[in-house]
Amino acid sequence: MAAGEPGASSPRGSLARSTDDRLLDATGEVLARVGWSQVTMAAVAAAADVSRQTLYKRFGSRAELAQAYVLREADRLVVVVESAIAQRADDPRAAIAAAFDVFLGAAAEHPLVRAIVGDRDGSAGGDELLELVTIRGRSVLDTAAHHLAAILRDTWPALTPSAADLAAEIAVRLAISTAALPDGPAALNGGRLAEGLAPYLERELGTTLRS
Template sequence: MKQSYAERARAGMRDAILDAVERLVIDRGWRRTRMADVADAAGVSRQTVYQQFGNREELGQQYVLREADRLLAAVDSALAANRADPLAAATAAFEAFLTVATDNLMVKGILAGDDGLLPLVTTAGLPVRQVAVERVVSAIGEHWPDLDSADVLLFAETVVRLAISHATAPAADPQTTTGDVMRVLGPFIRQLVEKGRP
């Protein structure tokens, strides 16, 4: 469906505001970023920022969701590239997520001590987790439709929580972390695939 000019302009405005949030997060952190700062950095009025996002909490949530979408694109690609082998796909997807996260500016901000952003992906991160779980469930369903839906949901919820935890508090490089996680999840994935065979 083709977007109208007004819809494209609104989407462009939202992207410009979220880009401004990103610059400010890098410069001063989320905790010290005010709506007026975002408006100035985006070159719009403060009223425009409020009209687009409602309040500061929603603005932060939308920024985190946009970054999550960027991270999940790497997961989608890894799953699609390894569709012949679900275990290899899960391994590649988890490692891709962690690898992309190491270069993500939002994640870098969290790792640098921006405790204002951390709750938006952890304790207050329900919208982010829900979006990520739905995306993982959808991708698995697309590539492996015969798998048990309850088990797929359990796997998605578990792997999303693990991925967020390891991205925001890394203990090792992405390859090592992925190997360790898959040692634990591998048997469950094999069992899931076995149950899904006709």
């Protein structure tokens, strides 16, 4: 929420968020049909059935729109991961494996990820999105890792904040790199990825993780 914008509980604040969600939904709809290079402010405004003036008022530029869209979708994927972990809280090994699996499954169908991985030569703008996520969008990685660390601490209170932060950072980077390279080994699924975190979590939780 921008500085000076109405608070979360105010009607105007709720309306602004509703408008933003509508515009970001429209961004995803356009991206699902065309490459990112063709996702123009005019196309998004048309898909949302609003004026370009309204779109520019909420997001001052195409770059700002892109970052807002990436951040929101990252948050939504984290919610999916949180559910997978919560359902298997008594088995950390299975929880982490399921979290990777549900993330990779959701990412495979997501227009953002498909736009990045489906554009091999960068001509459709996929490179621009990938750079936003991995370089200019450092805040995207930070936000996802921060949210995941909080989930890990809530699920397993025995984890220290530093241990949860490190595990979350590793998990986010593994998940994103695997989603962005779908042509990798077929066996590189949630279970295999979880093996990389299992020894660390085993030590920090003081329990034997199931194989």
